[in-house]
Amino acid sequence: MHIEHGFGELVLSVWLCYTPISTAQKRNHTFGFLSVKKAKIPLLTAIAWPFIA
Numbered sequence: 897m898h899i900e901h902g903f904g905e906l907v908l909s910v911w912l913c914y915t916p917i918s919t920a921q922k923r924n925h926t927f928g929f930l931s932v933k934k935a936k937i938p939l940l941t942a943i944a945w946p947f948i949a
Contacts, residue, residue: 905933906933907932907933908930908931908932908933908948909929909930909931910928910929910930910931911928911929911931912926912927912928912929913926913927913928914926914927915927930948932948
């Protein structure tokens with residue numbers, strides 16, 4: 897999933913991966929990666945982070 901700013905600039909990406917760990921593939925490990933572009937004012941990113949994550 898990608899979220900872009902109104903001008904087409906990428907501001908947030910979410911990547912998910914499921915890796916089976918059993919032969920019947922009924923169990924898996926789930927991994928996630930969140931990539932967020934920092935705001936021009938660093939304090940804004942720190943304040944918004946609890947809502948983003």
